[in-house]
Amino acid sequence: MTRIQSSLQTNSEEFQQRYRHNRGLASELHARQRAARFDRPRKDVERLQSQGKMMPRQRIEKLLDPGTPFLEFSTLAANMAYDGEAPGASCITGIGMVRGREVILCAHDSSIKGGAWYPLSVKKIVRCLDIAIDNHLPVVHLCDSAGGFLPLQSELFPDKNMAGRMFRNQCVLSKLGVKQLALVFGHCTAGGAYIPALSDYSVIVRGTGAVFLGGPPLVKAATGEIVTADALGGCDLHTQTSGTCDYPADTEDEAIAIGREIVGQWEHPQKWPIQRDAVEAPYYDPDELYGILPDDIKRGFDMREVIARLVDGSRFHEYQPAYGTTLVCGFANLWGYKLGILANNGVLFNDSSLKGAHFIELCNQNNTPLLFLQNITGYMIGREYEARGISKDGAKMIMAQVGSHVPKFTVMCHGSFGAGNYGMCGRAYDGRFLFSWPNHQIGVMGGEQAARTLAEVKLKQLERRGDAVDQSVLDRVYSETLEAYQHQLSAYYATSELWDDGILDPVDTRNALGVAISASLNAPLTGSGYGVFRF
């Protein structure tokens, strides 16, 4: 494959300025992640210590194979919710390696309000179990939670994708033949009791682990029975009498050691045989990504420069290089895996939409996973393009994308606005993993555009009513809209709401995708076939 010829001027003023800006964004990301992962009130840390418990991240590090990667999802979930009371949404999820096998880890973070589940905690856990289902990844649950955060129960209990979905997903995993192990370090209360009960294997720590559908306060309120947590649902009861848990452990270390030995019994998965070539590091330095991305969401950049700093050897086989040039399509290897890449270099026109649809079909024909690199403000609009059938052509691209049987991965490299999000495999489109960069913004339209539009709407309204046009009113509409949008457009808002699986430092994208692609191979390819293409 030919190497991309980079025309990036690393000495230019523009590069240097963008580089400083994006390095700053990356530093900010790392600082906020570090705080979300490790800053805890003194009293919460001391409480865990006094209970003889490890910090949840310590449990994860001990469980994982040494010298192997851990791809953590949504570290900054809930960072703009609940007044910041629930960093990471009180749970830690991700893909790691245990005894040479890829697993999903789902750990309750008991260093935050006893690990109680906020609405976004439930959403994050449901999401990681969805990932487990999509990719047929075994799950290790590290249980230590006080249960649902009752003040917000209406947002975490009743609806379809709320708490019940966690247990429904566990059953679906089991039905698919995908294994689950529960390590009970603390309480599994109420619905939480179903986590070990629905797991194939469970280990429980004597003294601190407990499983009960109703905890001691609830039991006392309901029947008047007074009983300790340990007597009600502790290790000895469940490993000797009820059979709800399989292995007793005297300490957390022992539970983790037993857990590793259990995973060591599991057969090695059959992964579908994707073509894999020798790995080559990118020829161009991924560090240069910082100098490519503009500091203005409205400005574009050449996606080939981004691709050159992600893929093996910076080699790229471009498809239809002269046609539909606002969508770059082509094949490349990443950590040796062959991928089909679709990347935006401008708005989507008729020809780029058709090219995208065709290329997606080629990738499905070749069993090549798809990587979507988004920087899209939308489709080309206007009378001429409608006459040419831009709506039909955009629809065809969406139809091809949804009908794909190959795994799909999405990275939000810059803007994702409007309908362009759809064709390029946005959140609603069942990509296996979706990550964004710190500079990313997402909305139905850009902030300024929305503010202008709403100010325009207000003007029209005032004119229709025959009111005097007060510029300051229009200005206020403009600035308030802009402010609201800025708040909700940012990558931090998106990740807080779990519209992605986490923000990545651009230079980490290659490793993240390597882990993600490898994980995706655990599920067999199924379900080929497209719907009707409106030609």
Next chain:
Amino acid sequence: MALTLELDNEPREVDIASRRPQLTLEVDGHRCRVVERAAENGGIEIEVNGHRHFVYRLLSEDRIYLWIDGQTFSIGYADAIAAAKRAAGGDNDLRADMPGMVVSVHCNRGQSVESGTTLLVIESMKMQVNVIAPRSATVKEVHVVEAQAFERGAVLVSLEPETDE
């Protein structure tokens, strides 16, 4: 979870730092680049941080016997679960897992027993079973006598906690 080995009665931790381009272990915090090659006569040539050594090794139940460049060492190891148990103090009570009766007692308080020694013979559900010492230990207390009946979960023999020698 790092591997804990015992050398000269001291616990030592060995972990894996990285595997590419060369296997690198972390031994008590020191980085050790490793290359292993099979050598003649059933031995192994192992290169650690550039120093070459000729090694024979023999794994037995809880010890690794190592001959390295003419010297012999004995390294203690336990699988992770046993190591975690030992670190925590382990379970020193031998309990009945079924109700039954004591047929005969073969140990007494203060006696030193080897791992695998029969301490009691008990009968449960028409089956005779030997209650054996799970490790070498000193018997702390024998809680039952011959012909005594016991319930499930009853503690039959208690051992002195394991000490590090």
Next chain:
Amino acid sequence: MFDSILIANRGEIACRVIRSARRLGLRCIAVFHHVDRHAQHVRDADDAIEIAAASPTAAYLDSRAIVAAAQQSGAECIHPGYGFLAENAAFAALVENSGISFVGPQSAVIELMGDKVRAREFAAEAGVPLAPSVRLDADFDAFLAAAGALEFPLLIKAAAGGGGKGMSIVRTPDELRAAALTAMSEAERYFADGRIYAERYIERPRHIEVQVMGDRTGAVVHLGERECSVQRRFQKIIEESPAPSLPPELREQILSAAVELTRRAAYRNAGTVEFILAPDGAFYFLEMNTRLQVEHPVTEMVYGVDLVEAQLRIAAGEKLPWAQSDLVPRGHAIECRVCCEQPELDFRPATGRVGILRQPEGEGIRFDGALYEGLTVSAAFDSMVGKLIACGADRDAALARLRGALQQFVLLGVSHNLDYLQKILAHHAFGAGELHTGFVEEHAAALLGASPDADLQHAILTAAALSIEEFRDLAYLTPEPHASIGAWRN
């Protein structure tokens, strides 16, 4: 020559005797206790007869059963090896009276030399120098007084003891009474004979012994001296021939004294006369061992002879195979005793299964052992499992060769003293020949301890970790791309 032989022993010496006997065309019969049923000497023999006994050692001490086994198998002679019944006069008599030849001296001579008090008297009559000593007769207090009059420190010994057993050092007069009483009761318990005697204890003595052989005509030869000073609790660890730095006249005196004693006793077959050599050059008779000794190989290598073959010939009625003038020593030989023990735990005997064994070989290297991979070393017997001997043109050459051989020796599965032996041989004092029976105590600190340096520790722990399958799998079988990505966190 006999056509068959029964070896009333086990371990390396039994294998060694079988080697020579087989070369002479004898059918070899072994005896064994049940725990030894897989032993090398049983495998090497043509026939093997099991002896039932209450304990393993009891089997090899059962005179009647052994003689019965010889009669049953038609063995024409019995070689007792060393230890066990080798110096049991009653056994020797029983064998001879059963019409079987005993490969060793006459029963009466064994009895004479076995009684340390009588042996000393006999030696005195032969003009052999003796250390001043006092014997206990009926009067205990008289004994104490006389002993107390000797120069301290004293050595209290059992009259019926030997081989370094039943001895204790008394440094001050006030310890004497208690030590004497203890020695008497121990002597009674171990040797069924409570007689003791007290001798002046020589500090920093050298242990020098002389290999002698006599035949039925009364002819006697010596095969030089051996130095066996490096000992621990009176058990020899390292032996060599000739004794380093021995003035020629002194050597001649010692050899002559040994030969004179042997001739006077009309000694037949192989024996060793042991002396203590004081730093001032005075030498004193210690005892005579009426058997083939553990360390005989160093003599064999220096004189180029097979002592076991000579023993068999003499027992068969032949004359000595050599005249004194035929026996010309060449070069130097050093032996070290390989034991399954734990030097760091006060030399406690060790048991285990031999998992990996690589015995050294090569020019000038000899290993007399009974080990093989899969053998279980039990606690029932002495911890010595073999002897490693090296010879060379001179002491330095022999020492270098022995050290090289030890470096090659691999024994894994049971604790051993190979590293400890290496430290002794590496010690500058040993290289300089500064030997005396307190050598290991004097250099104790240098001989034990010294943990490996940091680099070696890392290599040890690395090699050990990679022998564990689970750790190996983690190291080598981690899939890609995870192995290449390594310990990355986003």
